[in-house]
Amino acid sequence: MVRLAVGTAAAFLLLLVTLIAAVTGTVAALTSSVGTEITPRDEALADIPADYLALYQHAAPLCPGLDWAILAAIGKVETDHGRLDAPGVHDGENFAGAGGPMQFLAPTFDSVVTEHPLPPGGATPPSRYHPHDAIHAAAFYLCDSGARHGDLRAAVFAYNHADWYVNKVLAQAEDYRDAASTPATSPDGWTIPVQGRCTSGFGPREGDIHQGQDLAAPIGTPILAAHNGTVINAGPASGYGLWVRIEHADGTITIYGHNHRNHVTTGQVVRAGQPIAEVGNRGESTGPHLHFQIELGGSPVDPVGFYADRGTRLCP
Numbered sequence: 479m480v481r482l483a484v485g486t487a488a489a490f491l492l493l494l495v496t497l498i499a500a501v502t503g504t505v506a507a508l509t510s511s512v513g514t515e516i517t518p519r520d521e522a523l524a525d526i527p528a529d530y531l532a533l534y535q536h537a538a539p540l541c542p543g544l545d546w547a548i549l550a551a552i553g554k555v556e557t558d559h560g561r562l563d564a565p566g567v568h569d570g571e572n573f574a575g576a577g578g579p580m581q582f583l584a585p586t587f588d589s590v591v592t593e594h595p596l597p598p599g600g601a602t603p604p605s606r607y608h609p610h611d612a613i614h615a616a617a618f619y620l621c622d623s624g625a626r627h628g629d630l631r632a633a634v635f636a637y638n639h640a641d642w643y644v645n646k647v648l649a650q651a652e653d654y655r656d657a658a659s660t661p662a663t664s665p666d667g668w669t670i671p672v673q674g675r676c677t678s679g680f681g682p683r684e685g686d687i688h689q690g691q692d693l694a695a696p697i698g699t700p701i702l703a704a705h706n707g708t709v710i711n712a713g714p715a716s717g718y719g720l721w722v723r724i725e726h727a728d729g730t731i732t733i734y735g736h737n738h739r740n741h742v743t744t745g746q747v748v749r750a751g752q753p754i755a756e757v758g759n760r761g762e763s764t765g766p767h768l769h770f771q772i773e774l775g776g777s778p779v780d781p782v783g784f785y786a787d788r789g790t791r792l793c794p
């Protein structure tokens with residue numbers, strides 16, 4: 479009985495392996511031109527500090543016609559995301575009276591925050607030198623100046639009345655958008671699953687072991703397959719809320735947890751960079767993020783180290 483069962487199982491497994499090999503082979507043949515393409519990590523996006531990127535992405539949805547790239551481009555052109563060492567960036571004012579990372583004039587900032595109460599997370603009272611307050615106020619100001627109706631030129635012109643300035647900001651925004659839509663990929667095809675802020679890392683946490691790396695991003699942010707592979711689970715899972723597990727050719731398994739929505743089903747063949755799910759806050763989660771886990775031979779390893787070994791930074 480046992481022997482027969484084992485024999486049957488082995489035969490089934492062999493059949494399954496053959497089948498998977500056949501399917502993978504076919505897909506590889508169909509997508510070979512895509513599969514061999516190498517995308518270098520985009521320095522444009524890596525240039526934005528993680529905390530600023532999170533603020534730009536959080537503030538932009540306040541305005542229907544605005545995207546984070548415009549805010550990020552203004553932050554870049556004005557003060558290099560608060561890194562510029564010049565009068566008026568961290569305190570005081572420049573020759574024109576501007577202050578803070580988004581270079582607000584005091585009266586402009588005051589009238590914006592009077593009209594639009596800022597979401598919590600900044601200074602009390604709101605300060606144009608506080609990145610959270612400056613970036614959220616900039617979103618409201620751009621919105622009132624034309625962004626609400628999709629006129630980004632007018633909105634940016636209101637920010638600084640110069641055509642060269644508008645052109646520079648719009649070009650910078652375009653660079654950031656391109657960079658964001660290009661998955662950061664290692665030379666051997668490992669892709670960053672979510673362009674997010676690295677929060678809780680791999681290792682001991684609250685008397686337990688955190689088995690992956692958390693990447694914070696707004697709900698609905700696309701989660702990309704880390705590498706070519708086959709979906710081995712997609713659905714509800716205890717603690718993870720909704721998860722996807724992908725097995726890759728070398729036996730590595732990647733796990734994506736707390737998903738808001740899944741876009742793949744068990745058995746589906748996926749390629750690196752393909753959207754497989756959306757960032758969510760399901761299961762044991764205290765805020766929207768991707769729990770990204772990598773298992774080698776059944777044991778979780780540190781995803782940051784795993785990507786570093788392959789020449790790519792998981793966390794900017």
Ligand SMILES: [Zn+2]
Binds near residue numbers: 688691
């Ligand atoms: Zn986690």
